[in-house]
Amino acid sequence: MRFSRLISTIDVHAGGEVGRVVTSGVLGLPGATMADKMRYINEVDDSLRRFLVTEPRAAAAMTTNLLLAPTRPDADAAFLVLQVDRAHAMSGSNAMCVVTALLEAGMLPMRGPETVVRLDTPAGLVAARAACADGRCHGVSLDMTPSFAGELDVRLATSNFGTIVGDVGFGGIFYFLVDAQQVGLAITPANARGLVAAGVEILAAANKALDVRHPDNPAIHGISYVMFRAWDDGEHRIMRNATVLWPGRVDRSPCGTGSSARVAVMVARGEKKLGDSLVARSIIGSEFAVQIMGMEQGPRGPITRPRVTGRAWIHGMTQIALDPTDPFPSGFVLSDTWGPGVSDLAKP
Amino acid sequence: MRWSQTFTVVDCHAEGESGKVVTGGVFDVPGKTMFDKMRHLEEHRDGLRKFLLFEPRGTVNHNANIILPSNNPAAAMGFVILESTEYPAMSGSNTMCVATVILETGILPMSEPITELTLGAPGGLIKVTCQCKDGKVTQVKFTNQPAFVYHQDAMIEVEGLGSLKVDIAYGGMTYTHVEAESLGLALTRDEARDLCALGQKIKAAAAAQLTVSHPENPKIPGITQTQFMGPLRREGKRLTAKNAVIVSPGRNDRSPCGTGTSSRLAVMHAKKQIKQGEIFDHESIIGTHFISEVVGTTTIGKYPAIIPTVAGQAWITAICQFGYDPSDPFPEGFTLSDTWLRAL
Numbered sequence: 264m265r266f267s268r269l270i271s272t273i274d275v276h277a278g279g280e281v282g283r284v285v286t287s288g289v290l291g292l293p294g295a296t297m298a299d300k301m302r303y304i305n306e307v308d309d310s311l312r313r314f315l316v317t318e319p320r321a322a323a324a325m326t327t328n329l330l331l332a333p334t335r336p337d338a339d340a341a342f343l344v345l346q347v348d349r350a351h352a353m354s355g356s357n358a359m360c361v362v363t364a365l366l367e368a369g370m371l372p373m374r375g376p377e378t379v380v381r382l383d384t385p386a387g388l389v390a391a392r393a394a395c396a397d398g399r400c401h402g403v404s405l406d407m408t409p410s411f412a413g414e415l416d417v418r419l420a421t422s423n424f425g426t427i428v429g430d431v432g433f434g435g436i437f438y439f440l441v442d443a444q445q446v447g448l449a450i451t452p453a454n455a456r457g458l459v460a461a462g463v464e465i466l467a468a469a470n471k472a473l474d475v476r477h478p479d480n481p482a483i484h485g486i487s488y489v490m491f492r493a494w495d496d497g498e499h500r501i502m503r504n505a506t507v508l509w510p511g512r513v514d515r516s517p518c519g520t521g522s523s524a525r526v527a528v529m530v531a532r533g534e535k536k537l538g539d540s541l542v543a544r545s546i547i548g549s550e551f552a553v554q555i556m557g558m559e560q561g562p563r564g565p566i567t568r569p570r571v572t573g574r575a576w577i578h579g580m581t582q583i584a585l586d587p588t589d590p591f592p593s594g595f596v597l598s599d600t601w602g603p604g605v606s607d608l609a610k611p
Numbered sequence: 612m613r614w615s616q617t618f619t620v621v622d623c624h625a626e627g628e629s630g631k632v633v634t635g636g637v638f639d640v641p642g643k644t645m646f647d648k649m650r651h652l653e654e655h656r657d658g659l660r661k662f663l664l665f666e667p668r669g670t671v672n673h674n675a676n677i678i679l680p681s682n683n684p685a686a687a688m689g690f691v692i693l694e695s696t697e698y699p700a701m702s703g704s705n706t707m708c709v710a711t712v713i714l715e716t717g718i719l720p721m722s723e724p725i726t727e728l729t730l731g732a733p734g735g736l737i738k739v740t741c742q743c744k745d746g747k748v749t750q751v752k753f754t755n756q757p758a759f760v761y762h763q764d765a766m767i768e769v770e771g772l773g774s775l776k777v778d779i780a781y782g783g784m785t786y787t788h789v790e791a792e793s794l795g796l797a798l799t800r801d802e803a804r805d806l807c808a809l810g811q812k813i814k815a816a817a818a819a820q821l822t823v824s825h826p827e828n829p830k831i832p833g834i835t836q837t838q839f840m841g842p843l844r845r846e847g848k849r850l851t852a853k854n855a856v857i858v859s860p861g862r863n864d865r866s867p868c869g870t871g872t873s874s875r876l877a878v879m880h881a882k883k884q885i886k887q888g889e890i891f892d893h894e895s896i897i898g899t900h901f902i903s904e905v906v907g908t909t910t911i912g913k914y915p916a917i918i919p920t921v922a923g924q925a926w927i928t929a930i931c932q933f934g935y936d937p938s939d940p941f942p943e944g945f946t947l948s949d950t951w952l953r954a955l
Contacts (some may be wrong), residue, residue, distance in 0.1 A: 264715040265746055274931075276667040279945060319624040319928050322670035323950050367612035399613060399938070435947055455949035492613070512949045515666070547947060548939075574938045577612050578667050581622075581931045586749065589926045593628065595897060598804035599862045600672055600950045606801060 265280050266584040270315070272327070273368055274579030275360035279517035281325040282343075282360030283581070285315070286368070287331055296334050297341050298482035301385040303344070304350040310593065312345045313586025317594025320583050323347070323512050326603050328357050329363070338383035340365055347596060348509045349607055352483050353386035353435030355519010355571050357549070359403040362391045363575040367399050373398070384408075386435040386484050404572040406556065410523040411566050413475060413532035420466045431475055434523030434569070436487040441471040441503065443491040450503045450546050458546075462489040463604045470610075475601055478563065482610045488514075491519040495544055499534075502543045502553070503566025512601015517543035517551040519571040526553055527567040536543040543571075544602075614934035618663070619673070621716060623708040623749075623928035624836070626899035627865030630708025630925065631675045632690075633663070634718065635747045636933075640679055645689040645829065648679055649698050649733040652691055660693040660876035660941045665944025668901075668933050671695055671862050671886040671951040674702065676709050678718070681731035687719055687732030696859040696955065700734030700756075700831045701783025702902070703869010703921050707751040710739045711925035714748050720815045721746070732756075732785055735832065752922035753869070757909050758782040758877040759916035761823045779821055782874030782919070784836050787817040791839040791855070798841045798853045803863050803896055807952050809859025810837035826912025835859055843879070852878075861952025866923065867901040873919040880905050880917045887917075899923075 270288030289311065294300035304312050314320065315327045331341040344351040344359045362380050365371045371380060373395040382389045389408040403426040404413035412432030417439075421427055429441040443494065446461040448454040466489045472586035488506045495501035506521045514521070529535040535559040543551045550573070556569030585592060598605045621637030637659070642648035652659065663666065663675045674694050681689035690700045690709050708730060714721040720730065726741040726748075742750040750908035762779040767787075769775050778788040791798050796806070816833040821848040825831040830893065841853030856871045872893045879885040887905045894900055898925070907918035935942065945953045 274667075276941075278666060279941060281667045318672075319622075319627065319629060322673075324670060324947075325665060364695045397613075452947055452954055455954075456948045456952070459949045493867055513947065515947065547945060577614075577934065578936065578939065579933050581929050583929045584927060586747070586926045586928075588749075589623075589928070590899070595627070597800065597863060597865070597897060598808050600670065602949075604802060 265586060267586035268446050270494060270583045272581045272583065273364040273577055275363050275575045275577050277356035277573050277575040278355040278516040278545060279547055280514055281495040283325060283327045284361050284364040285327060285329050292405040296414060297343065297383050297478065298385040300318040301350045301352060301482060309556055309593035312350060313593045314379065316347045317596055319591060320594060321404050324515065326357050328361050330361060333383040335383050336481060338381045339371055340387060341379065341383035344475055346588045347601065351436055351487055353384045353389065353408060353520055355405055355407065355423070356516035356573065358389055358391060358405050358519065359384055359575040361571050363400045363521065363577065365443050366393055366395060367398065367577055368551055371394065374457055375431060386480065392495050398574065402574050404570055404574055407519065407523040407569045407571055409566045410434045411561065412528040412564060415528065419465065419472055421464050421468050423464055430528045431473065432524030433477065435520035436483065436490055437475050437485065438490045438521050438524040439486045440467065440492055440525055440528060441465060443493045443555045445601055450491060450505045452547060454538065455546060456557040458491055458505050459511045459602060460508055462491065463509065463511045465489045465600060466507065467508060488527065490518060492525055500541050502541055504543055510604030510608055513546050515547055516549055516573065517545040519551060522551060522553045522571055526555060530555065530558060530565050530567045556566035585587065612779065613936060615937045618933045619931055620931045621712045621927055623712050623925050623927050625704035625707035625866055626895065626923045626926040627897050628704040629673045630705040630904040631673065632673060632709055632712040633677045634712070634716065637677050643682055645681060645691065645731040646733040649691045653698050659859065661943040663933060664693060664695055665946055667941065669840055671860065672865065674705055676705050678709060683731050683736065683862040685736055685866065686731035687728050687869060688713065690816065691733060694858070697832050697835055698733065699784045701737070701772060701870055703753065703755070703783070703872065704733065704866045705924050706730065706737055706739065706753050706869065709853055710741055710751045711748045712927060714743065715746065717929055719734050719735045727908065741752055748925065750922055750924050752904065752920055755783055755873045755919045757911050757916035758873040758919050759911050759914035760822050760881045763881055765821055767816050767820045769788045775813065777842055778872035778878045779815055779817060779823060779834060781825060781875045783870030785823055785832065785834045786815050786836045786838045786871055786874045787834055788838050788840055788878055789873060791841050798839055798896055800896060800951040806855050806863065807857055807861040810839070811859065811861045811952065813837045826914065836871065838868070838875060839931065840875060842877060843884060849892050850885055851892040853892065853894045855896045860955055863896050865895060865897050868919045872901050872903045872921050876903060876919045877917050878907055915949065
């Protein structure tokens, strides 16, 4: 057995959504800030990303997070979300996985009963509070990126789903939020494949029609995902979320950034207010708690500060090794398991 | 962090097809033969297969092999093959991965330039010839258990397609062979997703309408695979063709499929499309190759059979520890139809 490359990971999942955390083998990335490092991966050299996130080393329903030294003195660690289409600025479930790995593997000390870990991300600083006992993280609460509504009631023409009406929302990254009933599908496990077919088409249409940019953070632009939304209860306290990721699969978690975007849109519409508590449920029934911790008026409307709480579990440790004669050093994808969008991998 | 169970798994692929090898964490499994050991796992410990192959640790296109001591004095070692919906009697790509891992990690000694091994698969002894150079296994050629045709040019009714002509043959797993051109299929990469539902429908129809039973071991699973066959071409001295094998619950084999190549050779030999000793180069949907040939003939029960060899290469991609945290909400993993086609 011989390797020309060796990268070690701690493999974690938050409610079934896998966030692999790279703990060694990558010294760093060029760029002074996390936004610069994300830009480097997305615009200059994505060979490391492609090696890590494709077959045979990775699977479709998985994210690989690069754990890096923080670029700012008020952060404890930094991480970059690598997925098969590009590097993304933030992810709630992956932040939970990263915090759980940092603390349970002793990279940062656990201070019971609550340990604060400040994460440097391209979307800004995210403070995490981990409830720790017996060497385990029993829960991670994230103070999410200030979230807000973009354009509401956007009408999109699609080839197979007619006119879709949705909302643009920001929760660390941009979402196009669509009521699931518009595509005639309840958010249930049996409908996962159908939601993917609709989600990838709507995402492509949304990015063609809209030019979405963060007003203060030039690193963040474009709709990252479509999130289908529904309610599990008549009082509208239990959200059901199904985020569709490019090139075609569903988030197994209730989606932290998507929940933040969804809640921010409800605040903008006056449907939710400061102090409100909700539950977010995923397509497979995993749950996050979502609380509106802060709300202030911004120049373009209300800015919401959600706190998203969930739990993650370490399920593996991996040494990824590259044999110098491996025929797939940059990996490969195939539409059967990765989704219908593979022919246009970088462009949702 | 706390785990109550830890398995050491060497991750490997053979021409793109996953074949993880569990090298630690399972000491032995009760059973006289490797087939018995496989049945013991299936009947008493199926949770282990799901733990290894379902999410979050696995995905729909993963396979795992547990290496175990063999009671057969002719075998250096045995292995049980775990797949998404079944425990097959044999698998070519998994054999290549097992041989590569046990030699490249030194579980069994490697000699260069050739290491000869006999491994005990659940379906029988598999003789393996490994070309080795500088610590790397550069080719694994295995001699499969005999492959034979159950039904040649049989007609089945498939909902949405009407009547379809198929050949049913055994090569370690049991395949429904379909000429791709008869369905207007080119077996190019972009067809991969659409082939899955089609392949699942065809195999279900075949399994419902045609009977198969392995004459020497009726407990070997029946029709569980579909193989779309691209047209045969002669290129110089060798025959070549593409294929696409749809593995349950609905995804493509990334390799040209060892047992599928074996069963296809049985069909080709029966139809006098290939002679003993002629090379057949089989190309997968992602463009990887297995080199195969018929090296002998025999009979299995009433069926004329061929002895096939299939050769390819495997590469180790990772060394993993799979762990179980007692508070994990998914002790036996889970599946979802977006990537699995249907939940299991």
